[in-house]
Amino acid sequence: MRSENPLMNQVLDAYKPLWSLKHAIxxxxxxxxxxxxxxxxxxxGVADSQLQMLHKDLLLDKDFVxxxxxxxxxxxxxxxxxxxxxxxxREIVRQIKIPKELTEAESLARIRGNMAxxxxxxxxxxxxxxxxxxxxxxxxxxxxxxxxxxxxPYDALLDVFEEQLTVADMDRVFGTLTPxxxxxxxxxxxxxxxxxxxxxxxxxxxxIEKVDKLNQDILKLLQYDMKxxxxxxxxxxxxxxxxxNDVRITTRYEGSDFKRSIFSTIHEGGHxxxxxxxxxxxxxxxxEGGTSLGLHxxxxxFWENIVGRSIQFVHLIAxxxxxxxxxxxxxxxxDLFFYFNNVKADYxxxxxxxxxxxxxxxxxxxxxxxxxxxxxxxxxIPDYWNxxxxxxxxxxxxxxxxxxxxDTHWSSGLFGYFPTYTLGNLVSAIIASKMHKDLxxxxxxxxxxxxxxxxxxxRLNIHQYGSTYAPKDLLAKNFGExxxxxxxxxxxxxxxxx
Amino acid sequence: MRSENPLMNQVLDAYKPLWSLKHAIxxxxxxxxxxxxxxxxxxxGVADSQLQMLHKDLLLDKDFVxxxxxxxxxxxxxxxxxxxxxxxxREIVRQIKIPKELTEAESLARIRGNMAxxxxxxxxxxxxxxxxxxxxxxxxxxxxxxxxxxxxPYDALLDVFEEQLTVADMDRVFGTLTPxxxxxxxxxxxxxxxxxxxxxxxxxxxxIEKVDKLNQDILKLLQYDMKxxxxxxxxxxxxxxxxxNDVRITTRYEGSDFKRSIFSTIHEGGHxxxxxxxxxxxxxxxxEGGTSLGLHxxxxxFWENIVGRSIQFVHLIAxxxxxxxxxxxxxxxxDLFFYFNNVKADYxxxxxxxxxxxxxxxxxxxxxxxxxxxxxxxxxIPDYWNxxxxxxxxxxxxxxxxxxxxDTHWSSGLFGYFPTYTLGNLVSAIIASKMHKDLxxxxxxxxxxxxxxxxxxxRLNIHQYGSTYAPKDLLAKNFGExxxxxxxxxxxxxxxxx
Numbered sequence: 003m004r005s006e007n008p009l010m011n012q013v014l015d016a017y018k019p020l021w022s023l024k025h026a027i028x029x030x031x032x033x034x035x036x037x038x039x040x041x042x043x044x045x046x047g048v049a050d051s052q053l054q055m056l057h058k059d060l061l062l063d064k065d066f067v068x069x070x071x072x073x074x075x076x077x078x079x080x081x082x083x084x085x086x087x088x089x090x091x092r093e094i095v096r097q098i099k100i101p102k103e104l105t106e107a108e109s110l111a112r113i114r115g116n117m118a119x120x121x122x123x124x125x126x127x128x129x130x131x132x133x134x135x136x137x138x139x140x141x142x143x144x145x146x147x148x149x150x151x152x153x154x155p156y157d158a159l160l161d162v163f164e165e166q167l168t169v170a171d172m173d174r175v176f177g178t179l180t181p182x183x184x185x186x187x188x189x190x191x192x193x194x195x196x197x198x199x200x201x202x203x204x205x206x207x208x209x210i211e212k213v214d215k216l217n218q219d220i221l222k223l224l225q226y227d228m229k230x231x232x233x234x235x236x237x238x239x240x241x242x243x244x245x246x247n248d249v250r251i252t253t254r255y256e257g258s259d260f261k262r263s264i265f266s267t268i269h270e271g272g273h274x275x276x277x278x279x280x281x282x283x284x285x286x287x288x289x290e291g292g293t294s295l296g297l298h299x300x301x302x303x304f305w306e307n308i309v310g311r312s313i314q315f316v317h318l319i320a321x322x323x324x325x326x327x328x329x330x331x332x333x334x335x336x337d338l339f340f341y342f343n344n345v346k347a348d349y350x351x352x353x354x355x356x357x358x359x360x361x362x363x364x365x366x367x368x369x370x371x372x373x374x375x376x377x378x379x380x381x382x383i384p385d386y387w388n389x390x391x392x393x394x395x396x397x398x399x400x401x402x403x404x405x406x407x408x409d410t411h412w413s414s415g416l417f418g419y420f421p422t423y424t425l426g427n428l429v430s431a432i433i434a435s436k437m438h439k440d441l442x443x444x445x446x447x448x449x450x451x452x453x454x455x456x457x458x459x460x461r462l463n464i465h466q467y468g469s470t471y472a473p474k475d476l477l478a479k480n481f482g483e484x485x486x487x488x489x490x491x492x493x494x495x496x497x498x499x500x
Numbered sequence: 501m502r503s504e505n506p507l508m509n510q511v512l513d514a515y516k517p518l519w520s521l522k523h524a525i526x527x528x529x530x531x532x533x534x535x536x537x538x539x540x541x542x543x544x545g546v547a548d549s550q551l552q553m554l555h556k557d558l559l560l561d562k563d564f565v566x567x568x569x570x571x572x573x574x575x576x577x578x579x580x581x582x583x584x585x586x587x588x589x590r591e592i593v594r595q596i597k598i599p600k601e602l603t604e605a606e607s608l609a610r611i612r613g614n615m616a617x618x619x620x621x622x623x624x625x626x627x628x629x630x631x632x633x634x635x636x637x638x639x640x641x642x643x644x645x646x647x648x649x650x651x652x653p654y655d656a657l658l659d660v661f662e663e664q665l666t667v668a669d670m671d672r673v674f675g676t677l678t679p680x681x682x683x684x685x686x687x688x689x690x691x692x693x694x695x696x697x698x699x700x701x702x703x704x705x706x707x708i709e710k711v712d713k714l715n716q717d718i719l720k721l722l723q724y725d726m727k728x729x730x731x732x733x734x735x736x737x738x739x740x741x742x743x744x745n746d747v748r749i750t751t752r753y754e755g756s757d758f759k760r761s762i763f764s765t766i767h768e769g770g771h772x773x774x775x776x777x778x779x780x781x782x783x784x785x786x787x788e789g790g791t792s793l794g795l796h797x798x799x800x801x802f803w804e805n806i807v808g809r810s811i812q813f814v815h816l817i818a819x820x821x822x823x824x825x826x827x828x829x830x831x832x833x834x835d836l837f838f839y840f841n842n843v844k845a846d847y848x849x850x851x852x853x854x855x856x857x858x859x860x861x862x863x864x865x866x867x868x869x870x871x872x873x874x875x876x877x878x879x880x881i882p883d884y885w886n887x888x889x890x891x892x893x894x895x896x897x898x899x900x901x902x903x904x905x906x907d908t909h910w911s912s913g914l915f916g917y918f919p920t921y922t923l924g925n926l927v928s929a930i931i932a933s934k935m936h937k938d939l940x941x942x943x944x945x946x947x948x949x950x951x952x953x954x955x956x957x958x959r960l961n962i963h964q965y966g967s968t969y970a971p972k973d974l975l976a977k978n979f980g981e982x983x984x985x986x987x988x989x990x991x992x993x994x995x996x997x998x
Contacts, residue, residue, distance in 0.1 A: 018546065018550050019550045019551075019553070019554055021546075021547075021550075022546060022547040022548075022550035022551050022554075023551070023554075025543065025544075025546075025547040026524035026525075026527070026528060026547060026551060027524075029524070029527060029528060029531060030524060030527060033527060033531070037535070037730065037732075038742075038746060039726065039727055039728050039729055039730050039745070039746050039748075040727045040728075041725075041727045041728045041745040041746070042728070042742060042743060042745055042746030044743075044745065045523065045742060045743030045744070045745055045746055045783070045784075046523075046742075046743075046746070048516065048519075048520060048523075048784055049519075049520040049523040049524060049742075049743075050520075052516050052517045052519075052520035053517075053520050053521070053524060055517070056517055056520075056521075056554070227539075228537065229537055229538045229539045230537050230538075230539045230540070231537055232535065232537050234535075244536075244540060244543060244544075244547075245540060245542075245543030245544075245546075245547075246543070247537070247539040247540055247542065247543055248536060248537050248539070248540030248543055248544070250537075285543070286543075286546055
């Protein structure tokens with residue numbers, strides 16, 4: 003990207019070393035989870051923290067900060083240029099407001115907290131984790147205060163993961179979403195819906211090499227270009243972006259319940275496509291790649307759930323599944339469809355179906371809001387959690403590992419992260435609805451494996467912009483919407499309640 | 501590593517970001533050759549050059565340079581501390597003396613030269629490459645002048661790859677080595693030695709997956725710890741070190757002539773072991789890992805040639821070979837031994853056996869010396885090359901790609917690099933001779949697969965020190981030798997002329 007404004011070009015040039023450090027840090031992270039020899043952990047830890055510090059030093063370097071300050075005062079900037087300034091300013095402000103001691107304290111609390119959480123989870127004992135969580139919450143409260151907010155301290159944390167997101171937004175979302183999903187869930191259970199019947203495909207064992215080939219074939223069907231992309235294996239699937247022409251995903255192979263592997267692949271592929279289809283002119287700039295966690299999750303969930311779990315997609319990939327997965331020869335397309343879309347109130351968020359998933363997030367959101375609003379104390383979390391599980395899902399965890407200790411996020415200080423999962427679900431449904439209007443053959447295209455129209459639509463309406471626009475601005479500009487839950491509710495009703 | 505001297509500790513702390521950048525650059529290089537999606541090349545190029553520049557900026561940062569300057573004046577430093585200061589001072593001096601314009605010109609000449617060389621080699625036309633080589637030589641002459649030297653301009657370039665190495669050293673080496681090797685080669689040919697007879701194992705095709713398992717098994721026999729080490733595949737085998745507990749090698753699979761694959765593996769494994777057995781206290785310091793290219797090559801050649809191509813090692817791995825390589829069931833241990841040690845005057849250096857190999861280096865050394873001594877012009881190189889091939893090996897290349905265009909080194913400005921290959925061969929023989937005195941059962945141990953004594957001996961005498969001592973100092977201190985060619989000549993005579 004070059005600008006007509008020399009100052010902007012100075013900013014872009016000065017950003018190159020920062021981009022390069024991020025490139026290296028991303029590669030180190032990918033390697034850590036995939037190929038790094040086990041005992042390389044300590045070396046990698048040293049390198050990672052040193053490069054993070056170098057990145058921060060360059061970002062907060064006086065000359066760079068004053069360049070960005072000057073750029074903020076420029077007039078007649080185009081949208082991408084404004085985007086560059088917005089993203090850099092946001093990153094600088096976020097880091098400059100937090101005193102070094104607080105950053106270091108958080109870093110230490112993260113390492114210790116994560117270790118304590120692992121131990122506590124394995125023993126299913128929240129009390130072991132409690133003091134570490136207390137400490138982390140205290141640090142995060144101080145960070146929120148330093149960062150500043152208009153209405154609610156939690157706003158300061160929400161904004162880190164989703165620009166401009168507030169408690170007011172999320173209250174509005176869950177105010178509608180939670181009761182409606184509860185109604186739908188009740189209806190499905192009361193009617194003894196086929197979606198609620200356990201599938202016998204869940205327990206069949208599979209051959210990992212064959213399901214790996216299945217995943218590769220699905221990615222080929224979805225038209226991923228292996229010259230710019232790759233698939234590897236890790237315990238927890240993730241997407242890592244080294245640049246707009248080097249985006250990598252991983253998937254998992256657990257040996258049974260093969261849908262977990264293929265939907266991880268499709269999910270991460272959705273994240274990857276967001277970056278792969280960003281306009282190439284944004285390469286090596288601060289606005290390269292997706293604009294927020296919520297928007298990113300909308301892409302992964304669109305492909306995983308709305309495309310991937312549709313009956314049309316099942317028709318498309320069923321022959322491959324019968325080829326590659328032992329004991330599925332006799333399964334009909336409908337068997338596969340109900341296996342993929344089984345609805346069940348479960349304790350564990352990551353295993354939840356698309357109907358119940360957001361109820362898990364609602365509970366986490368409520369807890370985070372109350373903690374940072376000083377309405378709930380850390381030691382009260384487990385009971386609150388279990389009570390709300392009973393209210394919303396009708397089941398009560400009997401152990402801490404089944405409840406409050408299941409997620410890693412809080413141990414690493416990631417407060418404000420969970421809501422972006424729900425935003426992703428909501429936005430995926432907004433997208434599907436808008437896409438449906440533009441692409442009348444959308445469902446037939448999926449069944450035929452003709453993904454060009456869908457990919458192009460996503461590129462034009464979302465991907466190409468990278469982070470040019472803040473998520474709310476992009477949603478308003480291109481869809482005339484915000485995080486409106488109605489589309490998602492309609493989508494769920496249409497799919498599950500007919 | 502911590503010092504009793506606070507200033508030394510400041511130096512070591514300030515080095516951490518430099519170490520971390522090297523860590524990242526090494527990983528990026530490993531990834532480039534192994535797993536990176538093809539179109540990631542441009543992104544990787546940007547990141548690599550930016551991190552190299554950051555590294556240079558940190559190295560030449562005023563505060564860091566003056567820290568190192570102060571450390572040079574410290575008294576009562578221990579050997580490792582002196583090593584740290586020596587290595588840093590050397591790196592700073594090398595970079596500080598070369599003006600930025602010259603570094604940039606070299607960088608540009610390298611990229612253009614390498615592209616031109618590829619094109620010229622594919623067309624076998626030196627004339628296409630000549631102007632680029634002229635340009636590179638001109639730049640290198642300026643660099644040599646800036647760097648400074650005592651006697652010969654080429655000394656300035658030799659020292660880059662092998663500390664303190666001079667034309668005087670190499671003249672002494674080849675003055676003895678070249679005629680003696682010529683005599684041996686003549687003797688082998690005249691006597692119609694079994695070493696000179698082509699083996700029919702050369703042409704058999706192999707199953708890549710099986711030979712990969714063979715390589716893994718050989719590495720297991722050699723006791724490599726896969727928690728700190730890994731083997732991957734690349735076109736040109738290499739070793740990359742991310743840290744003392746993360747060292748990775750690659751090998752190649754061409755589908756026939758399986759010795760090329762297994763000896764690449766053993767060769768790179770030798771490089772890796774040098775770093776894996778460095779004292780852990782040197783982690784993240786400037787003296788982590790091997791002290792010079794020549795010493796590094798002595799380790800790879802020791803394992804590849806002196807251990808790997810010995811009859812004892814053949815006895816050890818022959819059963820594995822017969823298991824994994826099709827059509828070798830009937831091959832005797834002696835068949836394999838002669839296949840591994842076939843001696844043949846060939847045009848291509850990388851295919852040369854251990855008898856003729858150094859003659860290839862002698863020619864390159866002579867040319868480099870004459871070029872930088874202004875005794876030979878670039879356009880005269882091809883004829884000089886071919887004449888000397890005829891003199892030393894008795895064969896005359898008929899095309900440029902068979903001759904002067906075969907190696908990539910000059911196109912990338914690597915003048916002074918070739919001699920370190922010969923130094924590696926010479927030092928490997930010095931090591932074997934000294935080891936033999938200390939470990940009387942050395943050969944039986946190889947045959948039994950008992951590598952502990954050999955690995956320990958190498959660790960104690962060489963590996964543990966990392967780069968604490970300059971190569972000449974290490975050779976003098978532990979072996980009372982320099983780059984003495986007599987050991988190598990004796991080794992070759994004993995192996996081939998009995």
